[in-house]
Amino acid sequence: MRVLILGATGAAGGSLLDAALEATRVDDVRTLSRRPIDTGSPRHRGIDLIATADASEQVLAGEISYGLIDKALQDEEVDLFVCRAGAWQLLATVVTGAADPADGRFELHLTGDQRLPIGRRPIFASVRGDRSSVQLLAVVLPSGGKVAVSDVDGTLTSYENEYPESLITGAQVKVQDGAPEAFSALANSCYQPVYLTARGSVFTESTRKWLNDTGFPVGPLRLAPNLITLPGETTVDYKANTMIALQASRLTIAVGNGNRESDAQAYKQVGVATDHIFLKRPEYSSEIDPVIARGEAVGNDSYRLLVPTFGAYPRAP
Numbered sequence: 001m002r003v004l005i006l007g008a009t010g011a012a013g014g015s016l017l018d019a020a021l022e023a024t025r026v027d028d029v030r031t032l033s034r035r036p037i038d039t040g041s042p043r044h045r046g047i048d049l050i051a052t053a054d055a056s057e058q059v060l061a062g063e064i065s066y067g068l069i070d071k072a073l074q075d076e077e078v079d080l081f082v083c084r085a086g087a088w089q090l091l092a093t094v095v096t097g098a099a100d101p102a103d104g105r106f107e108l109h110l111t112g113d114q115r116l117p118i119g120r121r122p123i124f125a126s127v128r129g130d131r132s133s134v135q136l137l138a139v140v141l142p143s144g145g146k147v148a149v150s151d152v153d154g155t156l157t158s159y160e161n162e163y164p165e166s167l168i169t170g171a172q173v174k175v176q177d178g179a180p181e182a183f184s185a186l187a188n189s190c191y192q193p194v195y196l197t198a199r200g201s202v203f204t205e206s207t208r209k210w211l212n213d214t215g216f217p218v219g220p221l222r223l224a225p226n227l228i229t230l231p232g233e234t235t236v237d238y239k240a241n242t243m244i245a246l247q248a249s250r251l252t253i254a255v256g257n258g259n260r261e262s263d264a265q266a267y268k269q270v271g272v273a274t275d276h277i278f279l280k281r282p283e284y285s286s287e288i289d290p291v292i293a294r295g296e297a298v299g300n301d302s303y304r305l306l307v308p309t310f311g312a313y314p315r316a317p
Contacts, residue, residue, distance in 0.1 A: 040067025040069075042064075042066055042127075042132040042134070043065045043066060044063065044064050044065065044127075044132065044133070046061075046125060046134050048136050048138070048220035049061075049136070049138040050141075050249065050251065051139075051140055051249035052143055052250040053141070056111065057115075058115050059110070060091075060138065061106060062125050063104050064076065064104040064106065073104040073127065076096050076127060077095055077127075077128040078094050078096060078127055078128065080094060080108055080123060080125055082121060083121050084121070091123075106125070118142055120139045121138050122137060123138050137218065137219075139219070139220055141251070142317045145251055146190070146191050146192070146316040147194045147246065148191040148254060149196050149253055149255065149257065150183070150258070151196060152195055152196075152199065152207065154283055154284070156175060156176055156216070157174065157175065160259070160284075163203075176303055178302060178304035178306070178307065179216070180217075181303065181307050182303040182306045182307050183216055184215075185306075185308075185310040185311040186255065188311070189314075191254055191313065192219060192220075194220050194221075194222065194246065195219055195222070196222045196239055198223075198238060204223050222242050231262065232262060236266050240265075243269075243270040253267075253272050254272070254276060255278070256276065257300075258279055258280070259279060259284055259288070261287050263279065264279060274295060274296050274297060274298075277296070277297040278299075278300045279291065279292060279297045281299055
């Protein structure tokens with residue numbers, strides 16, 4: 001992959017990001033010549049970074065695409081900006097489709113002194129050709145950092161199919177009562193929330209907005225690469241492999257939250273303690289009650305009852 005590591009800093013005053021974009025304006029750039037004119041509005045999405053400070057590598061990634069058909073933008077330059085000390089800095093320029101010419105994915109691998117320090121900061125990805133953009137989140141935890149992983153649909157939303165139905169009806173997606181407060185209790189004890197869902201990655205930005213609008217603490221997202229991930233073993237494999245990748249970044253998965261047997265299976269595969277696996281009832285009670293009865297998970301009848309439980313957890317590093 002062709003990557004240029006840079007260090008330009010936006011000027012103080014006015015819009016720091018606008019200043020950074022203007023500072024990086026060049027005349028000789030790719031001009032979206034490979035993107036058909038009729039592909040429509042941007043549908044870019046970021047793939048959030050979550051790692052510990054002692055991970056040997058940090059990867060900033062995302063996908064650049066357009067229109068209802070989610071047409072990938074190939075072989076185009078994308079500027080990545082990071083906010084440091086109150087200023088947006090141009091971190092690097094990457095090219096989409098470097099790993100696979102058929103997709104619009106970009107990646108920046110940071111090692112050694114290039115790695116981001118401990119903290120939580122936004123990353124801004126801007127397509128040079130038309131300056132369409134998307135933000136992603138970079139979270140670097142101290143060594144030994146712990147995360148609380150949660151499913152979304154039916155676990156945080158009021159029922160399993162509410163979000164896909166809302167895409168047709170336009171209805172507002174409701175939140176499980178007390179769920180934001182429960183996850184805030186975890187976040188207050190330094191358990192970083194990670195939202196892991198089988199929704200397709202094309203829904204990244206709408207998922208991020210819903211979590212923010214309903215009061216959940218900020219946390220990295222992980223969405224499936226395919227538009228549809230079938231329930232059962234396919235979902236178990238996707239979620240388990242995603243969490244294995246988190247563990248490879250030196251993270252400890254301390255809490256697992258879901259509403260289906262497949263969630264419990266995925267958490268069990270990666271070694272989450274059974275008394276830290278929570279399954280939301282009652283929508284799939286007939287499916288998950290046997291799992292709970294075997295002592296493989298804890299039944300969750302009310303998030304408000306979990307608030308003091310989560311608040312009593314020992315503080316994470």
